[in-house]
Amino acid sequence: MTSSPDPFADASDAAVLVAFANGDGQAARVLTTRLLPQVLAQATRLLANPSEAEDVAQDAMMRLWKFAPEWRQDEAQISTWLYRVVANLCTDRLRKRRSVALDQVAEPLDDSPSAATRMQVQARMRALSDAMAALPDRQAQAVSLRHLEGLSNPEIAQIMDISVRSVESLTARGKRALAEVMEGRKAELGYDDDEPE
Amino acid sequence: MTMTNPNDDMLDDLFAQARAQPPGSPSDDLIARVLADAAGVQPAPSAHVISQPGLWSRIMDTIGGWPALGGLAAATVAGIWVGVAPPTPVSDLTAHLMGDVVTVDLFSATLLLDTEALGDG
Numbered sequence: 001m002t003s004s005p006d007p008f009a010d011a012s013d014a015a016v017l018v019a020f021a022n023g024d025g026q027a028a029r030v031l032t033t034r035l036l037p038q039v040l041a042q043a044t045r046l047l048a049n050p051s052e053a054e055d056v057a058q059d060a061m062m063r064l065w066k067f068a069p070e071w072r073q074d075e076a077q078i079s080t081w082l083y084r085v086v087a088n089l090c091t092d093r094l095r096k097r098r099s100v101a102l103d104q105v106a107e108p109l110d111d112s113p114s115a116a117t118r119m120q121v122q123a124r125m126r127a128l129s130d131a132m133a134a135l136p137d138r139q140a141q142a143v144s145l146r147h148l149e150g151l152s153n154p155e156i157a158q159i160m161d162i163s164v165r166s167v168e169s170l171t172a173r174g175k176r177a178l179a180e181v182m183e184g185r186k187a188e189l190g191y192d193d194d195e196p197e
Numbered sequence: 198m199t200m201t202n203p204n205d206d207m208l209d210d211l212f213a214q215a216r217a218q219p220p221g222s223p224s225d226d227l228i229a230r231v232l233a234d235a236a237g238v239q240p241a242p243s244a245h246v247i248s249q250p251g252l253w254s255r256i257m258d259t260i261g262g263w264p265a266l267g268g269l270a271a272a273t274v275a276g277i278w279v280g281v282a283p284p285t286p287v288s289d290l291t292a293h294l295m296g297d298v299v300t301v302d303l304f305s306a307t308l309l310l311d312t313e314a315l316g317d318g
Contacts, residue, residue, distance in 0.1 A: 023242030028235035
């Protein structure tokens with residue numbers, strides 16, 4: 001039998017968080033390695049802005065550190081809790097965007113096809129994020145968790161602490177509103193009338 | 198009857214593109230900021246102050262604390278009491294084990310007044 005160099009190799013996130021609250025010197029790095037990539041990815045998908053996403057990720061992790069002493073192991077999973085925190089922080093950011101001009105994507109720096117394609121994808125992601133900003137917070141959270149994170153309705157219900165039926169309603173209304181917001185930008189984003197690229 | 202929104206295809210494509218974006222790894226700078234935040238708010242390890250116990254504490258620890266001390270005191274008092282005023286069963290048992298009780302009167306009035314015996318000596 002070999003001994004693992006990672007003292008938390010078999011420990012749950014919650015157990016490592018308890019160790020952090022007890023002053024363990026390695027717990028913060030272990031939790032950061034485990035949780036930060038997912039936190040950053042969620043924020044990036046919803047905000048489509050690396051700098052803002054990093055700020056949200058840092059803020060979400062800070063809330064985890066501060067909440068650690070009060071964490072009870074029988075509470076929701078840490079990943080579920082973080083989905084909720086990141087969704088809330090992102091919708092706070094989106095709300096502030098509503099008064100800002102929608103199209104602020106930088107122009108491509110070169111004319112190569114790959115660069116143009118990359119910039120078009122970035123423009124689309126930013127447009128989608130800005131359109132999400134036009135939705136009510138709860139709709140934006142439900143739509144992002146369903147369609148950007150790919151979570152199931154029961155998972156979203158647990159994260160948002162609402163019923164599955166409410167999730168279905170929020171996502172349906174949110175997606176409908178999103179389609180209306182995006183309608184005027186189809187040509188600009190490179191979508192023909194009938195076939196998406 | 199359901200109505201199909203003509204923008205659904207575009208939305209579904211946008212969602213798919215968003216999900217397909219490679220999740221960027223956290224930068225070293227972000228990791229450093231997160232760890233610095235953690236260090237700033239992490240509770241200190243609970244300190245266990247080890248103090249040398251005093252003599253009385255060590256005695257108490259040795260004998261087992263206050264309950265044991267109470268038992269010891271009761272046994273001591275009972276022993277003294279039995280020695281001073283032994284109950285009849287104890288006296289009988291002693292006589293049985295060690296022979297009859299012999300009472301020696303060191304200051305016998307008879308002996309002191311028997312001056313003849315002294316003079317004869």
